Amino acid sequence: MDFEVMIGVEVHAQLLTKTKIFCGCSTNFGRNPNTQVCPICLGMPGVLPVLNQEAVELAIRAALALHCKILRRERFARKGYFYPDLPKGYQISQYEEPFAAEGILSFERNGNCKTIRIKRMNLEEDAGKLIHEEDRGSLVDFNRCGVPLLEIATEPDLTSPKDTHTFLAELRQILQYLEVSSGDMEKGHLRCEPNISLKKPGQSEWGTRTELKNLNSLKGVEKGLLFEIRRQKRLLESGQPIRQETLLWDEKREIALPMRVKEEAGDYRYFPEPDLVPLVIDEEWIERVKRSLPELPDDRKKRFVETYKIREQDAQTLTLTRRLADYFEEVVKIHSDFTLAANWIITEVLGILHEKNLSIGDLSVTPARLAGLFHLIQDETISKKMAKEIFVKMVESGKQADEIVRVQGGQIRDEAEVERIIEEVLKGNSEEKVRYQSGEVKLMGYFIGQVMKRTDGKANPRMVNEILRKMLEGNPQKSGVQKK
Numbered sequence: 012m013d014f015e016v017m018i019g020v021e022v023h024a025q026l027l028t029k030t031k032i033f034c035g036c037s038t039n040f041g042r043n044p045n046t047q048v049c050p051i052c053l054g055m056p057g058v059l060p061v062l063n064q065e066a067v068e069l070a071i072r073a074a075l076a077l078h079c080k081i082l083r084r085e086r087f088a089r090k091g092y093f094y095p096d097l098p099k100g101y102q103i104s105q106y107e108e109p110f111a112a113e114g115i116l117s118f119e120r121n122g123n124c125k126t127i128r129i130k131r132m133n134l135e136e137d138a139g140k141l142i143h144e145e146d147r148g149s150l151v152d153f154n155r156c157g158v159p160l161l162e163i164a165t166e167p168d169l170t171s172p173k174d175t176h177t178f179l180a181e182l183r184q185i186l187q188y189l190e191v192s193s194g195d196m197e198k199g200h201l202r203c204e205p206n207i208s209l210k211k212p213g214q215s216e217w218g219t220r221t222e223l224k225n226l227n228s229l230k231g232v233e234k235g236l237l238f239e240i241r242r243q244k245r246l247l248e249s250g251q252p253i254r255q256e257t258l259l260w261d262e263k264r265e266i267a268l269p270m271r272v273k274e275e276a277g278d279y280r281y282f283p284e285p286d287l288v289p290l291v292i293d294e295e296w297i298e299r300v301k302r303s304l305p306e307l308p309d310d311r312k313k314r315f316v317e318t319y320k321i322r323e324q325d326a327q328t329l330t331l332t333r334r335l336a337d338y339f340e341e342v343v344k345i346h347s348d349f350t351l352a353a354n355w356i357i358t359e360v361l362g363i364l365h366e367k368n369l370s371i372g373d374l375s376v377t378p379a380r381l382a383g384l385f386h387l388i389q390d391e392t393i394s395k396k397m398a399k400e401i402f403v404k405m406v407e408s409g410k411q412a413d414e415i416v417r418v419q420g421g422q423i424r425d426e427a428e429v430e431r432i433i434e435e436v437l438k439g440n441s442e443e444k445v446r447y448q449s450g451e452v453k454l455m456g457y458f459i460g461q462v463m464k465r466t467d468g469k470a471n472p473r474m475v476n477e478i479l480r481k482m483l484e485g486n487p488q489k490s491g492v493q494k495k
Contacts, residue, residue, distance in 0.1 A: 013212065014209040014210065014211060014212070014240075014243075014244055014247065015170070015209065015210050015211075015212060016170050016171060016207070016208075016209055016240055017167045017169075017170065017207070017208050017209070017210075017217055017220075018167060018169035018170065018171075018172075018174075018175055018205050018206065018207050018236065019130075019164070019165050019166060019167035019168070019169065019205070019206045020164075020165050020169065020175065020178070020179070020203055020204065020205045020206070021162060021163070021164045021165075021203070021204045021205075021206075022162070022163045022164075022179070022182060022201065022202070022203050022204075023137075023160045023161070023162050023163075023201070023202045023203075023204075024073075024160065024161045024163065024186055024191065024192040024194070024200070024201050025038075025137070025158055025159065025160055025192055025193070025199070025200040025201070026065075026066050026069045026070070026159040026160065026161055026191060026192060027069065027190055027191060027192055027193060028063055028065045028066050028069065028159055029065075030063060031052055031063065031136070031156075031157035031158055031159065032060075032062065032063045032066050032103075032134070032135075032136050032157055032158070032159035032160075033051055033052070033060030033061060033062065033063065033103065033136060033157055034049050034051035034052050034060070034061070034157055035049070036048060036049050036051075036052055036157065038158050038159075040198050040200075042154060044142075044150070044152035044153075044154060045152055045153050045154060046154065047154045048153045048154065048156065051157070052098075052136075052153065052156045052157035053098050053153060053156065054098040054099030054100070054156075059286050060103065060284075060286055060287060062287060062290065063159060066134060066159040067134070067290065067292070068300055069159075069161070069189075069190075069191045069192075070110055070111070070132070070134050070161050070191075071292065071296070071297060071300045072189045072191055072300055072303075072304060073132070073161055073163075073185075073186060073189060073191045074110065074111035074114065074132055075297070075300065075301055075304060076185050076189055076304065076307060077114040077115065077116055077129050077132075077163075077185070078114045078115050078129075079111035079112060079113060079114030079129055079132055080111060080112055080113045080114070081110070081111045081292060081297060082108060082109065082110065082111060082112065082292075083291060083292055083293070084108065084289055084290070084291050084292075085105060085108045085109065085110050085134075085289065085290045085292070086105070086107070086108040086283055086284070086287075086289045086290070087103050087104070087105055087134075087283070087284040087287045087290070088103075088104055088105055088106040088107065088108075088281045088282060088283055088284055089101040089102070089103060089104075089280075089281065089282055089283075089284050090102045090103075090104045090106070090135075090279045090281055091279055091280040091281075092278075092279055094138065095139075095141060095149070095151050096138045096139030096140060096141050096151050096152075096153070096156070097138045097139065097156075098139070098153060098156060102135060102136060102138060103135060103136050103284055103287070104133055104134075104135035104136070104162070105133040105134060105135065106133075106281040107281070108289075109131040109132060109133050110131075110132050110133055110134050110161075111131070111132040112129075112130065112131045112132065113128075113129070113130075114128070114129030114132070115127065115128055115129060116129060116178065116181060116182060116185075118177050118178060118181045120173070120174060120177045125168075125174060125178075126168075127165050127166070127168045127169060127178055128165060128166040128168055129163060129164070129165055129166075130164045130165060130166050131162075131164050132161065132162065132163050132164075133161070133162040133164075134159070134160070134161060134162075135159075135160050135162055136156070136157045136158065136159065136160065137155050137156065137157065137158040137159075137160050138155065138156060139151055139152055139153040139154070139155050139156045140152045140154070140155050140199075155199075161191070161192070163182070165178075167206065167208075169205075172232070172233040172234075172236035172237050172240070173233065175205060175232060175233065175236060176229050176230075176232060176233045179203055179229055179232060180229055181308075183196075183201055183229075184308050184331070184332075185307060185308065186201070187332060187333065188305055188307055188308055188332075188333045189304070189305065189307075190305075190333075196227050196228050196229070197227060197228070199227075202226070203226050203232050204222055204223060204224055204226070205222070205223050205226075205232065205235075205236060206220045206221070206222050207220060207221055207222075207223070207236060207239050207240060207243065208220035208221075208243075209240065209243045209244065209247060211247070218243065218247065218253055219252070219253040219254065219255050220255065221239060221243070221253065221254075221255065221256055221257070221258055222256075222257045222258065223235045223236070223239060223257075223258050223260055223267060224257055224258070224259055224260065224270060225259050225260045225261075225262075226260050227262060231260065231262055234265055235260040235267060238260075238265065238266060238267055239258065239267055242267070254269075254272070255272065256269050256270070256271065256272050257269075257270045257271050257272075258270060305333065308330050308331075311330045311336055312326045312327055312330045313326075315329060315330060315336075315339075319343065319349035319353070320349060320350075321349055321350060321353045322353075325353045325354070325357060326353075328357050328361075329353060329356065329357065332371065334370070334371045334372055335356075335361075335371050338356065338360075338371050338374075338378055339352060339353065339356055341378030341379075342356070342378040342381050342382050342385075344378075345378065345379060345382035346382040346385040346386060346389075348385060348389065351385060351388070352381075352382075352385065355381070355385070356381075359399060359402055360374070360376075360381070363402075363403065363406055367406075374406070375405070375406060375409045376402070376405050376406055380405065380411050380412065381402075383411060383412050383413065384398055384401065384402060384405070384412040387401075387412055387413065387416060387421070391471055391473075392416060392421040393412075393416060393421050394468065394469075394471065394472055396468055397421070397468060397469065398412075401415050401416065420469065421469070426474065426478070429462075429470055429471070429474050429475060429478055430478055430482075432462055432465055432466060432470065433458075433462055433475070433478055433479050433482060434482075435465070436458060436461045436462050436465065437458070437482065437483075439461075440457075440458070440461065443457060443458070444483065447483055448483065448484075455476075455479070455480070455483075458479055458483070459472070459475055459476060459479065462475050462479065463475070
């Protein structure tokens, strides 16, 4: 039996602030356990939280980009629950008065445009982290306590794991463009907790919903949802009940296991945070943030297609990250062959970044240096094949293209020299020459290969092709070679 699927997601994005949301402790990742803590984030008696203004501004940026209605007056609340990594016994979050609400995020998949409603957006603090070790039991690291989070909750508008994957990818890209969050799921800077429920076709009420946790990648989200949908289908088909519970995704075994019975809002005993005054956001603040917003990915992709006349697929790749898009635009400011720049960045630049596990910001070849390499291709100082080899040397040595060419030499563009080499190739391959002249024109590639082999790939390909064709067709005078 086929079932209808309903998915809603809660996303927790760590905000790109230098310090925590209610104290001055650092948010740096990977430091030694319990070294980035203070009495405030450890919840010591008598301490008072102070709201981080930068966290609020980043939340405003995200709310504007997602077309949310920013509530002008918000109040923080205490969300009470007891867990070893929550030293205060409650989390400062928002409930009845959220930061923003009623937003949308649209995306395209398989030619269809889908719009997902954003139900609410909250500012809150993160909890700590439990580290489970077989020989020492469970340890707790409080470094993450108080790290600022933006919670984004959708309406249950998603209907498949693949749509959920696409939605999260689009959301992460927007947050990265805005420099609101790094979106690094491996470091826990972006966490997704989907809720799933099913119903039989024609049935009015949806079944019991479950929640998935510990999803550390977009592929993990998709796999976890597929597992849970299949599990719920099996239970419904056999007439067994589905418990409202939170499930923990085991990435290695690719199964979800029960973690706890799912809580309702009332279980958290929300009440207004008495140590923080209400947050009031005026129109002037919103307008100032709005003016600072960068061009968003979809808008930039459309502009790339219209302005640079490149393929939509290439524009999609070039706008994957803001830094990559910036890199491309810096290159084409200097070298105006847009197609060459797009193709080269997509193949050679991204290829070497993937090979060396680097980001575009780590690349030693600046846009100006890459444009300089393109100039050498354009004026035929080097061939495209040579350019690829030179680019690798630029990455490894940090030198400019013209420096490398001065040492190893550029293309052979002397016509007499090219003609001499071609004559030698034709003399050494007289049988192939006769076959070509008898109609086996595919041998042209063989002759070009032999010439390039003799010149270590340095002969100008266009010149080789022109001269070789004229000599094989019996018009050596046109190529500058004298008959003997």
